[in-house]
Structure formats: structure tokens, C-alpha cells
Amino acid sequence: MLRIYLQLVLMVVIWSFSFVVVDIAVEFMPPLSVALYRFIVVSLTFIIIDIYLKILRKNKSNNNNTREIRFSQKDWIIIILASFTGVSFFFAQYSAIQIIGPTLPALVVCLLAPVVITVLALFFFREKLNLTKIIGFIIASIGGFLLITGGNLNTLTPEDPNYAGYFFAILTPFLWAIYSTLTKNFTENNSSMMMLKYIAYLGTIELFIFVVINRELILFVSNAFNIILLLCALYIGILCYIIGYFIWQNSQVKLKSSKVASFLYIEPFITFLFSLLLQRIETIVGWNILGAIIVLGAVLIINYK
Numbered sequence: 001m002l003r004i005y006l007q008l009v010l011m012v013v014i015w016s017f018s019f020v021v022v023d024i025a026v027e028f029m030p031p032l033s034v035a036l037y038r039f040i041v042v043s044l045t046f047i048i049i050d051i052y053l054k055i056l057r058k059n060k061s062n063n064n065n066t067r068e069i070r071f072s073q074k075d076w077i078i079i080i081l082a083s084f085t086g087v088s089f090f091f092a093q094y095s096a097i098q099i100i101g102p103t104l105p106a107l108v109v110c111l112l113a114p115v116v117i118t119v120l121a122l123f124f125f126r127e128k129l130n131l132t133k134i135i136g137f138i139i140a141s142i143g144g145f146l147l148i149t150g151g152n153l154n155t156l157t158p159e160d161p162n163y164a165g166y167f168f169a170i171l172t173p174f175l176w177a178i179y180s181t182l183t184k185n186f187t188e189n190n191s192s193m194m195m196l197k198y199i200a201y202l203g204t205i206e207l208f209i210f211v212v213i214n215r216e217l218i219l220f221v222s223n224a225f226n227i228i229l230l231l232c233a234l235y236i237g238i239l240c241y242i243i244g245y246f247i248w249q250n251s252q253v254k255l256k257s258s259k260v261a262s263f264l265y266i267e268p269f270i271t272f273l274f275s276l277l278l279q280r281i282e283t284i285v286g287w288n289i290l291g292a293i294i295v296l297g298a299v300l301i302i303n304y305k
Contacts, residue, residue, distance in 0.1 A: 004251055008263045011247040016270035018240045019102035022094050023280050025232040031094030033220040035087065036207040037229065041237030042200040050197075079195060082182045083202035087210075089175035092168040099165025101282040102275050106268035107147060109172040111295040114264075115140045116177035118302055136302035143298055146291025150284075162283055192249040200241070265296055 025034045071079070096105040115137070148170060149155050155166050183195065211217055223229055275282060 001254075004254055007247045008251055011244050011251075012263050012267050013270060014239050014244050015264075016106070016267045017274050018236050019097060019106045019271045020274045020278055020280060021232050021235050022097050023102045023275075025229055025236075026094060026098040028226055028229050029220065029223055030214075030216055031091055031098055032207065032211055032214055033216050033223075034094050034229075034232070035090040036204070036211050036220065037224070037233040038090070038237045038241065039087075039200055039204040039207055041233045042241045043204045045238055045242055046197045046200060078182055079198050080202060082179055082195070083199045084206060085175055085179040085182065086199055087203045087206050089172060089179060091210075092171045092175060096165050096168035096172065100162050100169065101280055101284065103268060103272045103282055103284050104165075104288060105169045105172060106271040107284075107288065107292045108169045109176055110264050110267045111147065111292055111299060112140075112144055113173035113176045113180075114299050115144070115295070115302065116173050117180050120177050120181045133302050136298045139301065140295050140298035143291045143294025143296075146287050147295055148291070149287075150291075151287040165283070193246065196241070196245055265299065268292065 022034065025037075029037070093105055093109065096108075118133070119137075148166060154160055155162065157163065160166070183192075211220055272284070
């Protein structure tokens with residue numbers, strides 16, 4: 001059990017630093033191209049893993065005992081929708097990081113996503129709404145306002161120079177909640193790593209099309225072998241997507257979901273420390289931090305049993 005908790009700590013540290021890594025990457029490439037670079041790395045890694053496993057199975061005498069996983073038509077629809085949602089999520093998150101820095105997007109997605117997921121669960125999974133959750137939602141709304149606006153409504157108006165960054169930051173918890181809702185039942189009955197693999201393949205194709213449409217392909221190719229970008233892509237691709245999600249899915253099986261999710265609440269605060277250490281530019285103020293603490297309290301109230 002201790003090993004699982006240590007793995008979760010490692011996962012949170014990896015994911016926390018990823019916001020700063022992306023903040024570095026978008027200095028060289030637009031967010032859409034950074035997301036494509038990430039998905040290419042992930043897809044190539046899965047291909048290499050598949051080739052290795054096929055060679056390994058061929059060398060085993062009991063190869064006939066292996067069972068091939070097949071997806072139904074409904075499963076494929078979920079994977080396609082999840083891939084598009086995931087691509088949209090990363091684009092929105094990376095755009096927010098580029099404009100307003102790494103910490104605020106981390107705070108918004110890590111703290112508000114559980115609230116949005118709970119709201120969606122009320123409709124799609126018919127979970128009960130009690131007085132405790134209602135109080136939690138009210139508190140979360142107050143905290144969410146302070147977290148996003150810093151107490152200043154002008155940040156949500158087009159006149160604010162960082163308006164687009166706040167818009168993309170607000171969008172991320174909704175996209176992540178939709179992604180989580182889509183894949184919730186799927187991962188209970190299928191291989192979660194297999195799902196992640198095909199989401200990566202489809203996401204790579206989708207992002208390539210968007211990069212071409214947005215006329216970023218020449219810029220992408222010209223910067224593809226930039227050593228800093230390559231290291232960033234390897235980090236957010238292999239460490240964050242493959243290793244991070246493997247730890248996440250594995251811990252979901254061995255621990256209660258509420259315990260696993262509780263580790264994510266400290267993620268944005270670790271991001272903030274990394275951002276300070278590397279002297280990244282931030283737009284965060286005291287009211288944002290206060291809002292984050294209020295939302296954190298609300299999330300704990302909503303999930304209290």
C-alpha cells in the first residue's frame with residue numbers, strides 16, 4: 001500500500017511540473033503545435049511498446065492463451081469523442097498557460113474540475129443531490145469567482161489583455177469533466193491503457209489536421225529538433241501521459257477514487273513552487289489563492305460522506 005501512495009506522490013510531482021514545462025515549450029511553438037508534439041511522442045512510444053510486446057509473445061510457447069481485446073461500436077464512439085475532447089483540453093490548457101502563466105490554469109483545472117464532474121454525475125449517473133452538496137456548490141461558486149477573476153470582474157471582459165487566457169482556463173475544467181464522464185464507464189469494463197493508446201493515435205491525426213489548417217506546419221517542422229522542445233515533449237508525453245496515467249489508473253483499482261483524487265488538490269500548489277523556483281511570469285494575486293483555498297474546502301465538503 002505504501003508503494004501505491006509513493007507512486008501517487010511521484011505522479012503529482014510529475015503533473016505539477018508539467019505546467020511549467022509547457023510554459024517553457026510555448027515560448028518556441030504555439031500551443032496547438034506543442035500539443036501535436038506531445039501526441040506524436042506518445043503515439044510513437046505506444047507503437048514501440050506494441051512491437052516489443054508482439055516480439056515477446058512470439059517467443060512464448062503459450063501464445064495461444066493470449067486474448068485479443070476488441071472494442072464495440074459504442075466503445076469506438078466513446079474513444080473518438082474522448083480523443084477530440086482531450087485534444088481540445090490540451091489546446092485550451094496550453095493556450096491559457098502561454099497567456100497567464102502556469103499556476104492559475106493548474107489551480108482552475110485541478111480544483112474546479114472535481115466540482116464540474118460532480119455536477120455532470122448528477123445528470124448522467126443520477127447521483128443524489130443532498131444539502132451537503134448544495135452547500136458545497138454554493139461555496140465552490142464563491143471560491144471559483146475569486147479564483148478565476150482575482151476579485152476583479154474586468155478580467156473577464158475583452159478589454160483585459162489576458163482575457164483569452166482566463167477564457168481558456170475556465171474552459172479546461174469543463175473539457176476535463178466531459179472527458180472523465182465519457183471514459184468513466186469505459187475504463188471499468190476495458191483496458192484503460194488500450195483506450196489511452198487509441199486516443200493518442202486519433203488525437204495525433206486530429207491535431208495534425210488542425211496544425212495544417214492553422215498554417216503552423218512549417219513552424220512545427222522547423223522547430224521539431226530543438227533540444228529544449230524535444231525534452232519538453234518527452235517529458236509531457238512519456239512521463240505525464242504514459243507513466244502518469246498508468247499510475248493514475250493503477251491506483252484507481254487499488255484505492256478508493258476519493259483518496260486518489262485528493263492527491264490532485266495539492267498539484268497546483270506544487271506547480272506554484274516550481275514556477276517561483278524557475279522565475280516564470282505569473283498573473284496570480286492573493287485573491288486567486290484565497291479563491292483556491294475556498295474551492296478546495298468546497299470540494300472536500302461535496303465529497304464528504
